[in-house]
Amino acid sequence: MTYVVTDNCIKCKYMDCVEVCPVDCFYVGENMLVIHPDECIDCGVCEPECPAEAILPDTETDLEKWVELNREYAEKWPNITRKAESPADADEFKDEAGKLEKYFSAEPGEA
Numbered sequence: 024m025t026y027v028v029t030d031n032c033i034k035c036k037y038m039d040c041v042e043v044c045p046v047d048c049f050y051v052g053e054n055m056l057v058i059h060p061d062e063c064i065d066c067g068v069c070e071p072e073c074p075a076e077a078i079l080p081d082t083e084t085d086l087e088k089w090v091e092l093n094r095e096y097a098e099k100w101p102n103i104t105r106k107a108e109s110p111a112d113a114d115e116f117k118d119e120a121g122k123l124e125k126y127f128s129a130e131p132g133e134a
Contacts, residue, residue: 031077059097
């Protein structure tokens with residue numbers, strides 16, 4: 024089992040999860056984070072820290088695409104080990120549906 028970041032993170036990127044991760048398995052894109060599934064130790068401490076409820080265990084239904092997206096971009100984006108500033112408008116996007124299709128950016132973020 025691993026944990027994955029889903030589209031609830033897109034345009035929110037609160038980063039509270041980064042602070043509690045004991046193995047630094049988060050990677051940062053322009054407008055979301057991902058977890059490297061091969062580095063995650065399945066401790067689950069990040070899940071309750073996410074205000075957007077974007078982190079889920081891969082045992083949840085229909086998360087295969089998110090495991091692959093997390094894996095792909097964890098290989099491309101920089102590792103992040105400290106919480107940075109969330110977007111100023113993060114709360115406006117927190118509960119919006121369909122953010123992957125509307126807003127996802129493959130561009131790397133700044134660690």
